[in-house]
Amino acid sequence: MLENQTLAPSDGYVTADGRQIGGVMMDLRNITLRFGGVEAIKDISFDIREGEIRAIIGPNGAGKSSMLNVISGFYVPQEGEVWFNGTKRPPTKPYQVARQGIARTFQNIALFEGMSVLDNVMTGRLRQMSSGLFSQALWWGKAQTEEVENRAAVERIIDFLEIQSIRKTPVGRLPYGLKKRVELARALAAEPHLLLLDEPMAGMNVEEKEDMSRFILDVNDEFGTTIALIEHDMGVVMDLSDRVVVMDYGRKIGDGTPEEVRNNEAVIDAYLGVSHD
Amino acid sequence: MSADFLYGIEVVINGLMAGVLYALVALGFVLIYKASGIFNYAQGVMALFGALTLTGIMSGQVPFAHLINATFGTHIHNFGWNVPALGAIALTLVVMVGFAWMVQKFVFRHLVGQEPIILFMATIGLAYFLEGMGDLMWGSDIKKLDVGLPQGGSRWIEDITAGLGGDDFYGFFIDKLDMVATLVAAILVISLVMFSQYTKQGRAMRAVADDHQAALSVGISLNYIWILVWSLAGLVALVAGIMWGAKSGVQFSLSLIALKALPVLMLGGFTSIPGAIVGGLIIGVGEKLFEYLIGAPFLGGATENWFAYVLALIFLVFRPQGLFGEKIIERV
Amino acid sequence: MFYREAGDFKTSYVADSQTFPLKLDKVGFWVTMMVAWGVIPFIITDYWASALLVPFLIYAIAAIGLNILTGYCGQVSLGTGGFMAVGAYACYKLMTSFPDVNILIHILLSGGITAAVGTAFGLPSLRIKGFYLAVATLAAQFFLVWLFNKVSWFYNYSASGQINAPERLVAGFAVTGPASPAWAQYLVCLFFVTLCALIARNLTRGSVGRSWMAIRDMDIAAEIIGVNPLRAKLSAFAVSSFFVGIAGALFFAVYLGAVEVGEAFGIQKSFLVLFMIIIGGLGSIFGSFAGAAFLVLLPVALKIVGVDWLGWPTDLVAHFQLVIVGALIMFFLIKEPHGLAHIWGLAKEKLRRWPFPY
Numbered sequence: 001m002l003e004n005q006t007l008a009p010s011d012g013y014v015t016a017d018g019r020q021i022g023g024v025m026m027d028l029r030n031i032t033l034r035f036g037g038v039e040a041i042k043d044i045s046f047d048i049r050e051g052e053i054r055a056i057i058g059p060n061g062a063g064k065s066s067m068l069n070v071i072s073g074f075y076v077p078q079e080g081e082v083w084f085n086g087t088k089r090p091p092t093k094p095y096q097v098a099r100q101g102i103a104r105t106f107q108n109i110a111l112f113e114g115m116s117v118l119d120n121v122m123t124g125r126l127r128q129m130s131s132g133l134f135s136q137a138l139w140w141g142k143a144q145t146e147e148v149e150n151r152a153a154v155e156r157i158i159d160f161l162e163i164q165s166i167r168k169t170p171v172g173r174l175p176y177g178l179k180k181r182v183e184l185a186r187a188l189a190a191e192p193h194l195l196l197l198d199e200p201m202a203g204m205n206v207e208e209k210e211d212m213s214r215f216i217l218d219v220n221d222e223f224g225t226t227i228a229l230i231e232h233d234m235g236v237v238m239d240l241s242d243r244v245v246v247m248d249y250g251r252k253i254g255d256g257t258p259e260e261v262r263n264n265e266a267v268i269d270a271y272l273g274v275s276h277d
Numbered sequence: 278m279s280a281d282f283l284y285g286i287e288v289v290i291n292g293l294m295a296g297v298l299y300a301l302v303a304l305g306f307v308l309i310y311k312a313s314g315i316f317n318y319a320q321g322v323m324a325l326f327g328a329l330t331l332t333g334i335m336s337g338q339v340p341f342a343h344l345i346n347a348t349f350g351t352h353i354h355n356f357g358w359n360v361p362a363l364g365a366i367a368l369t370l371v372v373m374v375g376f377a378w379m380v381q382k383f384v385f386r387h388l389v390g391q392e393p394i395i396l397f398m399a400t401i402g403l404a405y406f407l408e409g410m411g412d413l414m415w416g417s418d419i420k421k422l423d424v425g426l427p428q429g430g431s432r433w434i435e436d437i438t439a440g441l442g443g444d445d446f447y448g449f450f451i452d453k454l455d456m457v458a459t460l461v462a463a464i465l466v467i468s469l470v471m472f473s474q475y476t477k478q479g480r481a482m483r484a485v486a487d488d489h490q491a492a493l494s495v496g497i498s499l500n501y502i503w504i505l506v507w508s509l510a511g512l513v514a515l516v517a518g519i520m521w522g523a524k525s526g527v528q529f530s531l532s533l534i535a536l537k538a539l540p541v542l543m544l545g546g547f548t549s550i551p552g553a554i555v556g557g558l559i560i561g562v563g564e565k566l567f568e569y570l571i572g573a574p575f576l577g578g579a580t581e582n583w584f585a586y587v588l589a590l591i592f593l594v595f596r597p598q599g600l601f602g603e604k605i606i607e608r609v
Numbered sequence: 610m611f612y613r614e615a616g617d618f619k620t621s622y623v624a625d626s627q628t629f630p631l632k633l634d635k636v637g638f639w640v641t642m643m644v645a646w647g648v649i650p651f652i653i654t655d656y657w658a659s660a661l662l663v664p665f666l667i668y669a670i671a672a673i674g675l676n677i678l679t680g681y682c683g684q685v686s687l688g689t690g691g692f693m694a695v696g697a698y699a700c701y702k703l704m705t706s707f708p709d710v711n712i713l714i715h716i717l718l719s720g721g722i723t724a725a726v727g728t729a730f731g732l733p734s735l736r737i738k739g740f741y742l743a744v745a746t747l748a749a750q751f752f753l754v755w756l757f758n759k760v761s762w763f764y765n766y767s768a769s770g771q772i773n774a775p776e777r778l779v780a781g782f783a784v785t786g787p788a789s790p791a792w793a794q795y796l797v798c799l800f801f802v803t804l805c806a807l808i809a810r811n812l813t814r815g816s817v818g819r820s821w822m823a824i825r826d827m828d829i830a831a832e833i834i835g836v837n838p839l840r841a842k843l844s845a846f847a848v849s850s851f852f853v854g855i856a857g858a859l860f861f862a863v864y865l866g867a868v869e870v871g872e873a874f875g876i877q878k879s880f881l882v883l884f885m886i887i888i889g890g891l892g893s894i895f896g897s898f899a900g901a902a903f904l905v906l907l908p909v910a911l912k913i914v915g916v917d918w919l920g921w922p923t924d925l926v927a928h929f930q931l932v933i934v935g936a937l938i939m940f941f942l943i944k945e946p947h948g949l950a951h952i953w954g955l956a957k958e959k960l961r962r963w964p965f966p967y
Contacts, residue, residue: 072833098835110830112823114892122816123823126835129816133844139811144623147815151622190835316740343928347921387943393739394685398887399942401880406935412928536876539744547740577759586748593745594736 009047015242022050024086025226026071026194031080033066033250040066041077042250048194053220054228055237055258058247059271064230065107067247068196071228072104073097099127103187104196107230109179113172117163117182118154120171124189125150154189161185161215177208181215188219195219197229201236209233213240234272238262246271283438288569289562290451294459296561298520301462302534303541303553304469305513310547311486312506315385315396319404320514321535323373326411327511328518328527330372332422333415335365340414362424366515373511374504381504408529417529422522427453458520465516469509470550482506486548540589545600552601560585628810645799650792658791659864665905666798667859670805672885672897674852679883680891681813682845683825684734688746690878691753692850694870695723696857698763701772704862705765712777712784716801716858723854724847731846735839738828750876757870771869774862785862794863801859805852809894812848821845822892853882884934888941890950899949907934 010023026048033041041063048054056064069075070082073094082089084100092100103124112120129150131143158164161181166174171182180200187195200216201209213236219225231237237244237258244261246254254260254267261267302320309317317323333340337356346352360368380403388399431453473479484492485502493499517534518527541560545552564585572580592600619625629635653662671689678684699719704712730749734742757763764772776786783789784797812818820841823831832838861868868874881904889900908930915926945952 074829074833094833095835095837098833104833106830110827110833112826112831114826115819115822119819119822123819123831123836124834126816126820131816133812133817133848136815136817137808137812137848139815143811143815147626148622151626155622186834343922343925347925348919384939384943391942391946395942395946397685397740397743398883399939401883402935402938402942404935405880405931406939409928409931409933409935413925413932417924417928536747539747543741543744579755579759582755583748583751586744586751590733590745590748593741594733 012050019051019221020224021052021242024048025050025084026228027083028067028070029081029083031067031070031077031082033063033070033075033077040250041070043080044247044250044252045080046245046252046255048226048228049243050193050226051220051224052226052242053216053240054226055241055244056228056230056247057232057234057237057244057261057271058253061249062247063250064247065198068104068198068228068230071097071194071196072102098190101127101190101193102196103190103192103194105180105183105187105198105200107198107202109176109183111171111179111183111186114170116168116170117174117185118158118167120182121154121157121185121189122150124186125154127190128153154185157185157188160188160218176203180204180212184212184215188223188225191223192225195225195227197227197231199230199232201231201233209236216240285566285569287450288565291455292562292565293558294451294455294561295565296558297459297462297466298517298557299537299541299561300554300557301465301513302517302538303545303557304466304550305510305517306535306538306542307548307550307553308469308482308506308513309510312482313385313396313485313503314393315400316393316547317403317510318397318400318535319407320510320538321533322404322407322411323376323511323514324518324521324534325527325529326376326407326518327369327373327515328422328522329411329415329420331365331369331424331515331519332420332522332527334368335360335362335424336420338415343416344413366424366519369515370512373515374508377504377507377511380507381500385503386500404535420522420527422519422527424519424523426457426519426523428523429453431456452524454520454524458524461516461520465513466554469513473550478502478505537585540585543586543589544592549601555600560588563588626814628814650796653791653795655791658795660909661905663791663794663798663864665902666795666802667856667864668882668885668901668905669802669898670859671853671856671882672889672901673805673809673894674849674856675882676886676889676891676893676897677809677813677821677852678845678849680886680893680896681818681825682821682842682849683828684731684842684845685739685743686746686849687743687876687879687883688730688749688753689853689882690874690876691750692723692727692853693857693860693878694753694757694874695726695850696720696854697861697868697874698757698772698870699723699854700858700862701765701774702763704775704777708775711779712862713779713797713800716855716862719858720851720855723857724851727850727853728843728847731843731850734842734846747876750879754870754875757874769869771867772861773867777862786866789863797863798859801855805855806894808848809852813894817841817844825892884938886948887938887946888948890948893948893950895953896948896950899953903949904934907937 009027012020012022014020024047028047029045031041031044032039044063044067056067058064066075070077073092073096076091084102089097112123115123129146131146135141136143158167161184163178163181163185166178166182171179174182180202184197184200187197197216201212204212216227216229217240220227229241241258243256244254244258245252246261246264246267248270253270254264256264262272302324305320305323306317309315309320332338337358337360339345339353339356342354384399384403385396388396429452430450434451471479473482481492481497482502482505484495484497485499489499492502521534537560541553541556543556544559545554545556564581567584567588568580572584619630624630629638649662671693675686675689678686696719699722700715703710703715703718707715730746733745737745758770761767761770764770774785776783776788778784779793779797782793784793813821820831820836821844823834823836824838824841824845828838831841857874860873865873885900885904886897887900888903889898890896911930911933912923912926915921915929916923941948
């Protein structure tokens with residue numbers, strides 16, 4: 001376990017369990033975000049390294065989801081810079097950010113309720129599909145082959161997340177836990193470099209959390225996807241993540257490995273509390 | 278002052294008065310939309326139906342006469358009595374409240390929680406239904422509406438202002454009926470605003486407009502408020518129907534008032550009472566001025582059909598929530 | 610037991626994504642096609658064509674068009690009448706300016722012109738949503754009707770302001786003008802319906818269709834996961850207007866023959882097509898057909914009942930039509946907001962299990 005300060009941005013390292021962590025992929029510098037008179041995010045800087053699992057934690061209203069929205073390009077911060085893969089990112093439209101390889105799930109499920117599971121996950125493949133309006137209208141050549149290829153890729157993800165039996169079900173009919181899994185599938189379908197998960201375990205029981213944790217670890221392990229996740233369950237955070245950022249009232253109050261953060265006074269005061277043994 | 282400039286002022290004054298009437302109709306929309314999220318396309322037809330019922334009661338018509346005659350081979354048309362204006366208005370109001378009750382019970386009660394477009398479609402269906410009903414009950418021929426309101430241009434104003442602009446200027450031509458309409462509309466608008474701000478019912482209405490669940494939890498009956506709101510909208514519709522009906526006769530085109538109110542709402546925001554008023558005035562003046570300055574001389578006239586919409590559209594592009602509407606902050 | 614999917618396994622993705630996965634559906638479709646193309650042209654009469662079949666086919670195209678925009682992409686449009694007018698007037702100008710070109714080409718071109726106009730009027734949809742957009746499309750509706758009334762170039766400076774379709778031939782047979790036989794009119798419309806339905810089916814099952822539905826269901830999330838909202842919305846306007854323009858051109862040239870823009874393409878027309886897709890089912894091609902059939906059939910049925918059987922005067926029946934259509938709209942919205950297509954789907958599901966109850 002290494003400290004942020006002593007590691008150069010471009011250096012990689014190997015974790016205790018043999019995973020390869022690379023250089024800095026997403027670097028947020030002095031981000032300030034305001035809505036009218038309210039400052040949702042005040043001068044926050046942190047980075048996300050390639051291949052790592054980065055947790056963002058903090059009490060409700062701390063600005064965590066807003067942070068993800070800044071990374072997604074949905075909110076444009078009034079001050080600060082977003083650096084992606086070593087270059088400064090100008091204000092970019094969300095769909096272009098997605099095309100650059102950043103995918104996400106949402107705190108309140110944002111699936112397309114009118115479509116089936118399969119269609120929802122297929123919408124995640126837009127990055128990989130390029131056939132135009134005319135070719136699709138006539139359904140010849142490229143349109144058809146592309147559809148079949150991407151269907152095959154999507155089926156692999158459906159297998160991976162074990163949701164084969166519900167692939168034709170309209171998403172609106174699914175129970176909450178399965179909807180969360182479908183959202184994850186949709187995000188994975190984009191084969192992203194950076195995966196943003198907004199409270200992926202919310203509302204789940206112990207078994208479901210274990211399943212979801214396993215999936216997240218597998219995604220990071222097998223596909224090498226960098227993951228940033230917002231989560232409230234401390235057990236999950238401590239187990240899964242390589243590094244943690246702690247936010248409170250829009251400010252950063254802690255940044256480091258799970259161990260460091262757990263023992264940080266400010267974090268304990270604001271969020272974790274002291275255990276009564 | 279040149280005659281042209283003075284005519285321009287006359288156009289503005291007429292525009293302001295038309296604007297007050299638009300504002301009145303728009304208010305009917307805002308009331309229902311605020312309280313229930315329903316955009317009531319039928320508001321215009323409600324005005325027509327109200328006016329038809331009024332003339333029907335006043336002239337003692339037999340409702341459904343045409344239908345009865347066709348089915349039973351009879352030839353009845355009138356009861357033979359005439360009801361004086363005030364009494365007829367009171368009776369018509371009762372009918373409008375009854376209508377509000379029925380609409381709530383049979384239609385919108387079953388559509389609670391549906392998406393806005395479904396609710397909107399339902400009001401279009403309601404508009405067609407009510408239009409057909411009005412025709413069936415009272416016949417579709419043009420009726421003359423006379424509740425004792427003064428008609429014609431005001432000679433008094435014409436005479437007083439004649440001297441202002443030299444020999445070419447004949448004085449401001451301002452219709453007496455328009456002036457009365459403006460006055461009535463203004464009174465109604467002020468009373469509605471006061472009602473909503475200062476009375477218990479008004480407060481309950483605003484609570485329901487804000488949050489249905491919260492209103493329920495403090496014991497407000499949604500049903501009652503919705504009936505109240507539809508009745509108020511019915512009252513507003515009746516007044517608008519009387520004003521317009523007195524001017525150009527009670528006929529189908531009355532229902533197209535609704536379409537005039539839409540740009541007003543786009544400008545002012547769908548949920549704002551002051552917005553409806555300001556929007557109405559802006560559209561009223563803007564429309565008449567455009568026609569006077571550009572439409573008639575250069576574009577062949579009749580631009581009033583669409584100018585209001587284009588004006589509102591341009592506005593919306595820069596400010597999607599309208600002048601006073603709630604700013605839409607999208608959250609994910 | 611006849612209509613089942615048990616034992617019907619697909620072994621390729623292509624097979625899995627076909628339009629009619631169940632055998633009986635497929636058979637039914639081909640039988641309908643054979644009757645439509647091979648039987649009806651020989652037995653059709655003038656009355657059936659002009660009262661029912663031709664308007665049904667034309668409105669079906671318009672309904673599919675509006676369904677793409679409103680049902681699949683979620684952009685409410687009240688400008689259908691105005692866009693049909695664009696198609697009609699484009700066709701008229703093309704027919705009168707290039708009399709030697711085949712009318713089928715003119716109709717396709719009219720569709721293209723309407724697509725361009727529709728895209729332009731769709732630009733506000735990038736900033737304006739929901740009701741506000743619906744009202745903005747009303748601006749398009751009123752403006753277009755005014756335009757075709759005022760600018761006499763559109764009706765070739767004729768005194769009446771009306772446009773008349775000159776006679777045109779396809780393969781030697783007149784399809785427009787008073788001399789055209791019923792079956793020729795019918796076949797031209799059927800040709801375009803088949804073409805449009807095919808294109809619509811292809812588009813709605815591909816990534817374009819999914820982008821549309823994503824925008825409809827959750828436009829912000831859609832953008833965040835990579836849907837380009839500009840492309841998606843404008844393409845919906847374009848494709849929708851293409852179909853609506855074709856419908857307008859056919860409505861003028863083949864069906865009515867002469868048109869006055871205020872009566873034929875006013876706001877009542879916009880509402881009519883909207884009612885068709887609501888009753889038929891939003892987001893369903895079958896629903897577009899069902900709704901068009903229903904609303905073409907209803908007035909005819911009512912007239913037969915009211916005038917022929919009950920002996921009522923026609924204006925009374927017209928009033929009743931309004932009452933019944935209005936009541937039906939409200940009824941459908943309350944009982945079955947997903948329209949006839951959904952009812953049909955439920956019926957088929959029951960049939961799948963027949964004779965077992967569940």
